[in-house]
Amino acid sequence: MEVRRVRREPILALRDLQGNILPGFRKDRQHFVFFRIEDASAARRWLASLADRISSGDEVLHAHRTWKASRMRLGREPDNAHFLFLNLALSAGGLAKLLTTAELDEFDDDAFKVGLAARSVYIGDPKTEGDPGHAASWKFGGPGKPVDLLAILASDDRPWVEEETASLVTAGDQHGLAHVHTDVGDVARSPSPGHEQFGFRDGISELAIRGRHPEPPHEFVVPRSIPKGKGFEEVRKQFATPSKRLVWPGNVLFGYPRQDPNDPTQGVATDFPAGPKWAANGSYLVYRRLRQDVEGFRRFLAETAASLQQSLGPDAPQPDKLAAMLVGRWPSGTPFIRSPGADAKIAGEAANYFGFDGPLGPPLPGDPAPPGAPDPNGRIVPLASHIRKSNPRDLGTDIGPATRTPPRLLVRRGITYADGEGPDADRGLLFVAYQSSIQNQFEFLMRTWINNPDRPEPQAGHDPILVQRPGGTALLRLAGTELRIPLPGGLVIPTGGEYFFAPSVSFFERRLRG
Amino acid sequence: MPVFEPTAGTHEFDAVPGLREAWSRFIADAFESNLYGAKDSAHSLLLRWGYSDVDLRFYNPASMPIVAGSKPANVFWPALPTSYDGDFGGKKKKLYEYLDAPQKENGVRSRVQDEYCEWVVERDASGKAVRILFTCEPPEFYDFLYRDPYGVGKAKTRALLLSLYRDRCGTPDVALKELEAGKGSKRAYDPYNSWNAKHCVHMQQGANTLFAEINIVAIAGLLRRKGQKVLTDAQALIDCGRYGEPKRQSDPKIGATINQLARENRFFTLENPVGLYMTGLNTAGWSVAGHPELDPQSLWKVRKGTPDADPARSMIVRAELVSPPGLTLSDVLIGGVPIRYGAQVAEQIQMRVGVLVSEPQAQLPPPHAIGCRDANPPVPPPAAPAPGRGNR
Numbered sequence: 036m037e038v039r040r041v042r043r044e045p046i047l048a049l050r051d052l053q054g055n056i057l058p059g060f061r062k063d064r065q066h067f068v069f070f071r072i073e074d075a076s077a078a079r080r081w082l083a084s085l086a087d088r089i090s091s092g093d094e095v096l097h098a099h100r101t102w103k104a105s106r107m108r109l110g111r112e113p114d115n116a117h118f119l120f121l122n123l124a125l126s127a128g129g130l131a132k133l134l135t136t137a138e139l140d141e142f143d144d145d146a147f148k149v150g151l152a153a154r155s156v157y158i159g160d161p162k163t164e165g166d167p168g169h170a171a172s173w174k175f176g177g178p179g180k181p182v183d184l185l186a187i188l189a190s191d192d193r194p195w196v197e198e199e200t201a202s203l204v205t206a207g208d209q210h211g212l213a214h215v216h217t218d219v220g221d222v223a224r225s226p227s228p229g230h231e232q233f234g235f236r237d238g239i240s241e242l243a244i245r246g247r248h249p250e251p252p253h254e255f256v257v258p259r260s261i262p263k264g265k266g267f268e269e270v271r272k273q274f275a276t277p278s279k280r281l282v283w284p285g286n287v288l289f290g291y292p293r294q295d296p297n298d299p300t301q302g303v304a305t306d307f308p309a310g311p312k313w314a315a316n317g318s319y320l321v322y323r324r325l326r327q328d329v330e331g332f333r334r335f336l337a338e339t340a341a342s343l344q345q346s347l348g349p350d351a352p353q354p355d356k357l358a359a360m361l362v363g364r365w366p367s368g369t370p371f372i373r374s375p376g377a378d379a380k381i382a383g384e385a386a387n388y389f390g391f392d393g394p395l396g397p398p399l400p401g402d403p404a405p406p407g408a409p410d411p412n413g414r415i416v417p418l419a420s421h422i423r424k425s426n427p428r429d430l431g432t433d434i435g436p437a438t439r440t441p442p443r444l445l446v447r448r449g450i451t452y453a454d455g456e457g458p459d460a461d462r463g464l465l466f467v468a469y470q471s472s473i474q475n476q477f478e479f480l481m482r483t484w485i486n487n488p489d490r491p492e493p494q495a496g497h498d499p500i501l502v503q504r505p506g507g508t509a510l511l512r513l514a515g516t517e518l519r520i521p522l523p524g525g526l527v528i529p530t531g532g533e534y535f536f537a538p539s540v541s542f543f544e545r546r547l548r549g
Numbered sequence: 550m551p552v553f554e555p556t557a558g559t560h561e562f563d564a565v566p567g568l569r570e571a572w573s574r575f576i577a578d579a580f581e582s583n584l585y586g587a588k589d590s591a592h593s594l595l596l597r598w599g600y601s602d603v604d605l606r607f608y609n610p611a612s613m614p615i616v617a618g619s620k621p622a623n624v625f626w627p628a629l630p631t632s633y634d635g636d637f638g639g640k641k642k643k644l645y646e647y648l649d650a651p652q653k654e655n656g657v658r659s660r661v662q663d664e665y666c667e668w669v670v671e672r673d674a675s676g677k678a679v680r681i682l683f684t685c686e687p688p689e690f691y692d693f694l695y696r697d698p699y700g701v702g703k704a705k706t707r708a709l710l711l712s713l714y715r716d717r718c719g720t721p722d723v724a725l726k727e728l729e730a731g732k733g734s735k736r737a738y739d740p741y742n743s744w745n746a747k748h749c750v751h752m753q754q755g756a757n758t759l760f761a762e763i764n765i766v767a768i769a770g771l772l773r774r775k776g777q778k779v780l781t782d783a784q785a786l787i788d789c790g791r792y793g794e795p796k797r798q799s800d801p802k803i804g805a806t807i808n809q810l811a812r813e814n815r816f817f818t819l820e821n822p823v824g825l826y827m828t829g830l831n832t833a834g835w836s837v838a839g840h841p842e843l844d845p846q847s848l849w850k851v852r853k854g855t856p857d858a859d860p861a862r863s864m865i866v867r868a869e870l871v872s873p874p875g876l877t878l879s880d881v882l883i884g885g886v887p888i889r890y891g892a893q894v895a896e897q898i899q900m901r902v903g904v905l906v907s908e909p910q911a912q913l914p915p916p917h918a919i920g921c922r923d924a925n926p927p928v929p930p931p932a933a934p935a936p937g938r939g940n941r
């Protein structure tokens with residue numbers, strides 16, 4: 036087959052793709068409502084009738100613009116410029132009920148077709164039934180608890196999203212669906228808004244989908260703001276803003292070219308995510324309900340810091356610094372590599388302006404903090420730290436040069452949750468990620484990097500945040516020595532989840548109606 | 550005393566007196582030609598840029614003792630190639646069919662699996678996979694026995710060649726002439742012979758060779774610059790140094806790792822026995838349909854080399870995945886997905902190459918960096934030595 040490449044970024048069908056993929060809901064309150072389809076033809080009719088209510092990328096972009104304009108005008112967050120967004124996604128089991136299996140088979144991704152529970156051990160979850168995190172104990176999505184449909188309702192207006200959830204559940208009930216579970220994501224149910232339960236700012240490093248608006252003058256959907264000056268040429272080619280690395284739409288959306296793994300500035304016009312015709316403008320959605328053991332995390336840090344103290348004396352990091360090393364960022368989001376002594380509070384776009392092989396380019400205007408030294412051996416930021424394991428950035432990896440990494444990354448849309456109060460509350464992260472290949476993206480990161488002690492970097496050890504199996508270790512290169520710290524495993528465990536496909540709006544309008 | 554052990558440290562060569570020594574010389578010569586050969590060696594490149602062998606950090610342990618305090622280090626990569634990922638319209642099934650089958654390239658039919666690991670799938674009458682053979686043995690090992698370049702005695706080395714083939718192919722029927730190609734004085738060992746094609750005796754993809762491995766390490770061990778900027782990026786380095794295959798996963802990563810060692814002013818050499826090794830098969834999340842009691846790892850049979858729980862020490866060069874008793878490999882599930890292609894299994898195999906690395910040599914100035922395009926006539930070296938990068 037002849038391989039063709041393109042450089043001009045394609046027009047994105049913003050009215051057709053769901054808005055949580057692009058630009059993302061970014062709402063404080065998000066309900067994830069899971070259903071099982073009991074009566075396929077009733078469900079099909081009902082879902083088709085919901086087409087008009089699905090919030091497209093275009094609508095969400097407009098809403099964000101309106102909200103921002105209000106904030107500008109008021110000088111504070113508006114309290115009446117609220118929106119309520121709705122998105123829908125179907126699991127393979129759900130699609131099989133609504134369509135033919137032949138159509139489902141056209142999807143290339145085997146992981147999607149067999150579903151998350153069948154892949155659970157493969158991506159690092161416990162294999163023994165009874166162990167915390169095993170699929171048999173999940174609230175939904177595990178054996179005997181299949182889910183077919185996920186509805187995401189999002190708003191900053193809490194009562195509104197609650198009302199809408201209740202009426203959606205009732206309507207589902209009347210149209211052949213059974214409500215299985217609802218997860219309530221709430222940025223307020225966390226140590227502080229925008230921070231996950233261990234206390235670290237999240238949602239800093241993002242993927243920006245390349246592409247243009249459907250209307251003239253066909254501006255870039257994700258605006259570009261890398262300085263024009265000298266020295267920024269390479270950064271400008273690969274980033275929309277310092278926090279947003281550009282990726283060709285085919286690595287997230289069906290129907291578009293994928294990124295050339297050897298040249299991030301081009302797409303491969305002959306390499307598309309494979310699926311049925313109607314899959315265009317859709318995206319796989321990985322959903323994991325991840326419970327975090329906040330107490331356990333603190334204990335692990337205190338114990339490890341104490342034992343490091345014994346071996347290193349005054350060179351040993353205190354628990355808060357150790358935590359920052361293991362995440363790769365300070366709680367504020369400040370990248371550890373740029374601020375290894377203490378948190379220099381690097382905020383905004385600058386918080387993502389760094390590489391592990393040295394600075395990405397000249398300093399950003401208004402970013403006086405030191406750029407960070409090259410750290411290929413992990414003497415500053417441990418090779419096992421969460422952000423190095425999940426994105427080694429400018430360093431080559433076991434799969435080749437650094438250009439191979441962005442096509443493996445995810446559009447992350449997670450939000451914190453907490454059920455109950457106090458130390459025993461069930462709290463964690465509702466992990467939501469979009470991509471066009473679950474096997475090459477989410478699962479690759481989980482199995483090949485996060486849970487493999489020798490990849491992407493030999494000897495690194497396991498991701499201290501995400502490793503579940505006991506017996507893991509992480510390598511620290513500190514004060515001229517090498518140490519391996521034992522990891523408890525299971526600080527983050529899955530308690531539910533499934534692989535979904537978030538189809539286009541027209542799938543509901545036409546394919547389901549058809 | 551031979552310096553270099555046979556690949557994977559096996560004892561097959563013991564059958565012929567003098568063969569171990571000959572192999573050691575063979576490897577030592579490969580080091581020498583890549584380091585000091587007249588053309589395109591590391592040294593010849595340095596000369597062309599006006600430098601000398603003082604700037605070499607890769608060395609031949611047959612001509613220089615192992616630097617004191619050296620420690621082993623490894624580069625790992627997956628056995629499943631990604632070079633062809635973009636060629637099949639995103640259809641994995643087509644990609645895997647392509648990778649599993651030999652393809653005609655440059656007039657010969659050969660396996661195209663290009664990550665220093667090759668495989669052959671055996672299927673039953675209904676087309677189900679029943680056994681998958683994997684090899685990362687270099688062709689040089691077999692060609693060496695055929696050619697007997699150091700005069701140990703062709704009759705004996707070829708007899709050994711035949712007996713190894715018969716063992717790998719499980720039949721006494723292999724004849725020497727079936728392993729040869731060409732006529733008259735051109736008659737030579739044929740890595741594409743039908744027995745190798747069918748039984749995956751050793752690697753045959755054009756660049757899956759020991760020589761390539763040594764060459765990459767030799768050439769990638771030279772610092773490179775563009776203008777005065779010393780290169781560190783894997784892609785920039787392989788584009789500049791033109792070693793190996795840039796589209797692979799292994800070569801750019803091996804090159805970048807080696808180059809970093811040189812930038813850190815360390816001496817390094819290849820692990821002995823020199824080889825490219827499978828470290829093992831990751832069967833976490835595998836199962837056998839209907840047989841929860843079966844451990845899928847038990848289906849992985851190492852046929853040559855030594856597995857080790859520590860991937861950094863594992864030296865597997867030949868292995869196979871066999872069917873569970875009374876079943877086929879389509880009953881073996883990887884994360885719930887039945888095995889249909891060898892490529893699915895290759896994805897779960899990890900490869901490695903080992904090096905021995907010294908501490909940074911504080912007493913020596915850092916090596917000079919050379920440019921990318923050959924200087925001819927030689928350009929004078931830049932005034933100041935290029936600074937090394939990397940924090941220590």
Ligand code: HEM
Pocket residue numbers: 231232233235236237238239240241325326327362364421422425426444445463464466477480481500501527
């Ligand atoms: C409860 C579980 C998790 C916690 C507490 C957590 C925490 C964090 C934090 C604090 C960051 C840094 C903020 C940022 O750069 O945006 C981050 C980044 C990231 N996480 Fe997680 N995470 C979790 C689960 C996961 C999972 C399951 C994955 C799946 C592969 C993942 C992949 C990533 C990626 C790709 C990044 C961005 C890295 C970068 O581009 O620098 N995380 N995570």
